[in-house]
Amino acid sequence: MTRPTDTAPTTVAAEAAGRHRAANAAGDARPAKGDLLTVDDVHVRFHTRNGVVHAVEGVSLTLREGEVLAVVGESGSGKTVFTRRVMGLISGSRETDVEGTVTFDGITLSDLDAKGLAGVWGKEIALVLQDPMTSLNPVKRIGAQITETLVLHHKLSKQDANARAVELLRSVGLSEPERRVRQYPHELSGGMRQRVTIAIALSCSPRLLLADEPTTALDVTVQAQILDLLGDLQSRLGMAMLLVTHDLRVVRSRSDRIAVMYAGRIVETAPTKDLFDAPRMPYTEALMNAVPPITGPNHVRLAVIPGRPPNLLSPPSGCRFSPRCPYAQDRCLTEEPPLRPASELPGGGIEGHSYRCWYPVGTPENAEARRRNVERGETAAGTPVTGEMVPA
Amino acid sequence: MSSTTDMSTDTGSVLEKTRDDRSADDVVLRLEDLVVEFPAGAGQVVHAVSGINLEVRRGETLGLVGESGCGKSTTGRAIMQLPRPTGGSVHFDGRDLAALSPEEVRKLRPKLQMIFQDPISSLNPRRRIPDIVGDPLVVWGRGADKDKVVPDVLRAVGLDPDQVADRRPHQFSGGQCQRVSIARALVLEPEVLICDEPVSALDVSVQAQILNLLEDMKARYGLTLVFIAHDLGVVRNISDRVAVMYLGRICELGPTEALFDAPVHPYTRLLVSSIPSMEGAQRGEVGTGEMPSPVSPPSGCRFRTRCPLATDRCADEVPQMREVAPGRFTACHHPVLDTAVGEPIAPAVTAVPTTPLTASNGAGSNGAGSNGAASSRTES
Incomplete structure (x- = not known):
């Protein structure tokens, strides 16, 4: 199998680059590194038999051209619902309330109907899903699945489309592409299938790729290959990418910015390096400490986050993380902290770093809150404070 | 990384190890x-x-x-x-x-x-x-x-x-x-x-x-x-100790820290370098290919189809487990000694074509099908 990095730049890359250059040269309305995707105060509520689930609550973010933004969160944090809302796969209905706007390159996606969205899907925005076993059609040949969007958007002839499919498969590092186009999904392994779904996503050279846990179902060696492939294609094609994952580790070296989600909200967002260097939100700090280190001695006692992610049917009042937070004070239980810029903190912070906490990590207020909780042996939420929770 | 690293080491009270008062026998x-x-x-x-x-x-x-x-x-x-x-x-x-x-x-x-x-x-x-x-x-x-x-x-x-x-x-x-x-x-x-x-x-x-x-x-x-x-x-x-398996065989066995810090078997090196790390950049060595089907495993060393060091001998002879350092065992004809992870290992003359690893012959669809099934389902 060819290494993804070894494959010569294909016409896919060349074309996309050309198109982007042309767009810019033509003095197009959009600036060279402008905002490609703007999400403003998006809410998604599901009405279920047991009550209303507020899955996404007031999420706003922007994604610039060619940027990789990672959305990190545990199961139930709303990251997948959010991605689907961006794509337009979730829209208002009797059971679902949606609010807020999603703007892609001047087009308000959240206003488009199914027909309008169909003109954008695949062509401008593409999606790669977690499970390559179920996201491919089991009774259709690989080639036909790849060319579907090409034929739809570019009106390619069958023969041209087929040649293009072979080329796409080669560009995602699949061996023997000529034979693969005639195979069915069950004939390929998980990693190969994920390469196929990436080839499909890239077939029309989209400008935005949404990748929802693209490697969670894969083995660690294959995971590294797929992430490298995505990163490589992303930078070669100049695509913007929204990489959704539960694993902070996989985005450390593969994203420009990170947004951490908890219980339907963004609780911290920052340029990747800054987030790892100086997390401000206790949840982010706790997530980092909970992962077993891969250097140093073994049998290290892991820092523990007590409890579990909240049930969104009845989220806790005040700060959503307060029942699990080692620093929680009375204020955290009643008042929800807004997303505030870290640059206002005494130590300063980098532009674009915001957090949602009354007692941000690394401040004297935080140290004081910690001292008080350790002294009384529990947080304001009544969670016992143990040595495992609070770093000494 | 400063603040988080400090915190985690502070928290980490290393558990007492009982290894010493335990006989290896x-x-x-x-x-x-x-x-x-x-x-x-x-x-x-x-x-x-x-x-x-x-x-x-x-x-x-x-x-x-x-x-x-x-x-x-x-x-x-x-x-x-x-x-x-x-x-x-x-x-x-x-x-x-x-x-x-x-x-x-x-x-x-x-x-x-x-x-x-x-x-x-x-x-x-x-x-x-x-x-x-x-x-x-x-x-x-x-x-x-x-x-x-x-x-x-x-x-x-x-x-x-x-x-x-x-x-x-x-x-x-x-x-x-x-x-x-x-x-x-x-x-x-x-x-x-x-x-x-x-x-x-x-x-x-x-x-x-x-x-x-x-x-x-x-x-x-x-x-x-x-x-x-x-x-x-x-x-x-x-x-305390780790055994690394590949396609039904153990390829390396050793004390945890030594095995992760200086892996000897090329497969262990690939695995270790694939670990996403909290500490930053990936440690080089990106693997290629996927595991062949356990229905028709390769002859000799089963890792040879993905191994950068494979030679003719690897195709002919099944490598036996042997001790390469005290307490460290590996089944490899060309163990990598004295090279830290991330440094390139010199590929020997590759006599074995790195074959595509699924359905490559007449029984193709079957083999690949069970390969896919194996890779997704044998776990549970």
Whole structure:
């Protein structure tokens, strides 16, 4: 199998680059590194038999051209619902309330109907899903699945489309592409299938790729290959990418910015390096400490986050993380902290770093809150404070 | 990284190691030439485990790692005789389980317990938590102790016996169900606990709770753990020694830190360099290809189709396990000694074409199909 990095730049890359250059040269309305995707105060509520689930609550973010933004969160944090809302796969209905706007390159996606969205899907925005076993059609040949969007958007002839499919498969590092186009999904392994779904996503050279846990179902060696492939294609094609994952580790070296989600909200967002260097939100700090280190001695006692992610049917009042937070004070239980810029903190912070906490990590207020909780042996939420929770 | 690293090292009270006062000869479990094969239809055979030798010492945690389909779960189950291995022997406390009658095996099972990956589906949804945990006692005629022992065990795993008294599994989260599974496994005070991917179905924030709990339980009940997982960070932290498996064979075995810091087998090097790291950039060495089908494994060394160091010899001769440094074993003709991970290893003359690794011949579709199936399903 060819290494993804070894494959010569294909016409896919060349074309996309050309198109982007042309767009810019033509003095197009959009600036060279402008905002490609703007999400403003998006809410998604599901009405279920047991009550209303507020899955996404007031999420706003922007994604610039060619940027990789990672959305990190545990199961139930709303990251997948959010991605689907961006794509337009979730829209208002009797059971679902949606609010807020999603703007892609001047087009308000959240206003488009199914027909309008169909003109954008695949062509401008593409999606790669977690499970390559179920996201491919089991009774259709690989080639036909790849060319579907090409034929739809570019009106390619069958023969041209087929040649293009072979080329796409080669560009995602699949061996023997000529034979693969005639195979069915069950004939390929998980990693190969994920390469196929990436080839499909890239077939029309989209400008935005949404990748929802693209490697969670894969083995660690294959995971590294797929992430490298995505990163490589992303930078070669100049695509913007929204990489959704539960694993902070996989985005450390593969994203420009990170947004951490908890219980339907963004609780911290920052340029990747800054987030790892100086997390401000206790949840982010706790997530980092909970992962077993891969250097140093073994049998290290892991820092523990007590409890579990909240049930969104009845989220806790005040700060959503307060029942699990080692620093929680009375204020955290009643008042929800807004997303505030870290640059206002005494130590300063980098532009674009915001957090949602009354007692941000690394401040004297935080140290004081910690001292008080350790002294009384529990947080304001009544969670016992143990040595495992609070770093000494 | 400064602040977070400091915090984690501060928190990390390194557990006391009992390794020194434990004799290396005190072997509680010994696998000899263990073979497990499954029929794959059309006269084909899945070679899930192909002759592994392994010793588990009393009181240690042995990690078993590898990609899906490498046979690590099958090995764990073969130890439990679920199902019985096709060949070889499993010595537990000096008796060969494979040679015992089913009734005799059953009598040894209380000493040998297992916890599984999916905590919710491994509990009976219709029974109450105290009944689930207390059942092993009833089965072994100690039902009278139930009211005394069960609350103790539940408390030990961090559950409040009064709170869970009337509850059933669906009323709990995955992490809590995993605590119940652990309590059920511990109620008979086993000697060996086999953990098959115990935390891979759990959220990151809950995973640490269960890993710490396993360490506590190991200390409290004097357990020996066989810890099977694909997450190398997790295995690295919990294990004293690690065995790396590839396509049904063990390719490297050694003390955890040494094995991760200076892997000897090219496959271990690939695995270690694939670990996503909190500390930053990937450590070089990106792998290519995927695991071949266990229906028709490559001749000689099974890793040779993906190995940068493969030579003719690797195709002809199965590499035997040998000691390359004190306590470190590897099955490789060209072990990498003295090269840190990330530094390029000089590829020898590659005589073996790096073949595409699925369906490459007439039996193509079958082979690839079962390959895919194996890689996705053998775990659970």
